Amino acid sequence: MNLSNQQTTEDVAAGIRKRVFLHTMRNNGGYLSQACSAAESLAFLYNEALTLGEPTLPKVPLPFAGVPSATNPDAFTGAGYHGPFAPEFDRLIISPAHYALVIYSALIQVGRMDEHALDHFNVDGCSVEMIGAEHSPGMEVTTGSLAQGLSMAAGIAWARKRKGEPGKVWVYMSDGEFQEGQTWECLAAMAYHGIDNIRVIVDVNRQQCDGAMPSVLDLGDLAARVASFGVTCRSIDGHDLNAMRAAADSAEPDKPLIILANTSPYQGMEFLKKRFPRLHYVRFKSADERREMQTAIAAELGVDEAEIARA
């Protein structure tokens, strides 16, 4: 498997945070907080949990090849960075498409994408879009309208189970998606149909676009609500890799596995706490603010500030 055993999962997580931080500073803003909450989960998936083949797409991302249609044979999906589709390989469906920068950084960190792939980020005509779609690296479906990824993954999982394929279907999603009714429709359907080859990791960072979740629409006891649908639900510290390993290993027959990874939206970048609860997309109001954040977070992550200038 590709480079996975050359780094510890902790190193991969640190690398994800660093790459997203560098990109955010170099581009005057970005989805920085999502790297804080997601780094361990994505590092765990790409470095340990997923059984994937070698990438089938070139390391340097391709330009956008047109929308899918019956007359466009060139359209492709970003699943190629997860390797070929084969019965024995896992699939990873990314549901919160605005985590794209974090996903791309993870793909680079584990060597599935080129070191400079983020040069293509949010550049007109590129596939490395700001809100990922199915042509974006790591994406297989189009999930920018939240809460559809889980249902599509459930369909894939049902089909793979029917065909007797050993590979699992993993889903990475966000807690905000539990405000959408479709998520609960899907939990009910997965439980009813006994879809047990699906593994879902939820980033429970309790943050959303408007701010902290309790100030928008609180989900209450999410673990109890999820469990009450008859699925296996594990609620863990989303930055504790041992807890994640144990949870990922705890699937039960005939039940989907939902892991609620309770995370901090400023894990590893405590300076961001000053901005709470405005964390959805980090931008700077002044040069001073930018400088202060750069110095503080660079120190936290052990980044040489000179590296930021080397864009």
Next chain:
Amino acid sequence: MVDIVNRPYAKAFETFASARPQILCLSADLTSSCEVDGFRDRHPDQFLSLGMAEQNMLSFAGGLAMQGFRPFLHTFSVFLYRRPYDQLINSIAYSNRKVRLMGFLPGITTPGGITHQAIEDISVMRAIPNMTILECGDATEVETVLEVADSIDGPVYVRVLRGEVPRLFSTPFEFNKLRTLSEGDDVLVVTAGVCTEEALRAAQPLKARGLGIHHLHVSTLKPFDRDGLIRAARGKKGVVTLENHTINGGLGSLVAEILAEEGLGVKLRRLGLQDTFAHGASKPYLMKKYGLDASALVSAIGQLLGKDLDICDAELEAVRIDTVHSAQKAEAL
């Protein structure tokens, strides 16, 4: 007298799907209402019950299609596009998935009122890239639409007729080809779905008055047999469209677009729901009330030609081709 076929879809779907293991029958709590209860009971391995949860059903179907299954979704037309429109776009249409949306009780063929009457479905579906739209006009088309739908590389929406359905046509559903039901030099009449049977009721009285009616039946709404329409419309004194749908965005609109783009300069009357919702009542009552019937067609033709055709409702009644229908109650839910 036309032949009336009872539940043509039930038999056709079972024959079609049971021979093709990659076909899955999905249902959202309207299984017997969509005539697939027998299929469910006899072929449980190909049946997936997803409950009253259409948003999940559409996205789930997208996932099934990604793995090579060809899901046929069964529910009422309204429930395939109103509540789950976002899922239709992002989980199915954008990715050009081979998902087949089998929509029952199109337009005012249900007494269920606003909540059950898909009166703007064609308009909505026409606006979606990658989408193919088919509409059945008789039992033969219900029986033969499945293979056509299954041959399309991309999502397909089908307006299906259920229950007692007249057999008007002796040849199978042909993709993207207008059916010519009569030829004439004066007026072009273009109809689809249940309105075709209705228009046929006016054929004899109009002929008796020496009018040359060119009647086309449309079963593929998107794409559209543009050349066939242009050939038939050229040189006519007028064109009338009649559809079980609002006049905005459906058959009437697409015919208007083509006539304008070709610069044919021929007058057009669009019959259908005149930018209004309907309400719950029987199909014949609603067709009369909202001007979707033979009488409305005759009036429109008279207006186009600027003459009183002197065809009364009694004359149209006399030639009604649905005497077997008359024993039929308003379709239950």
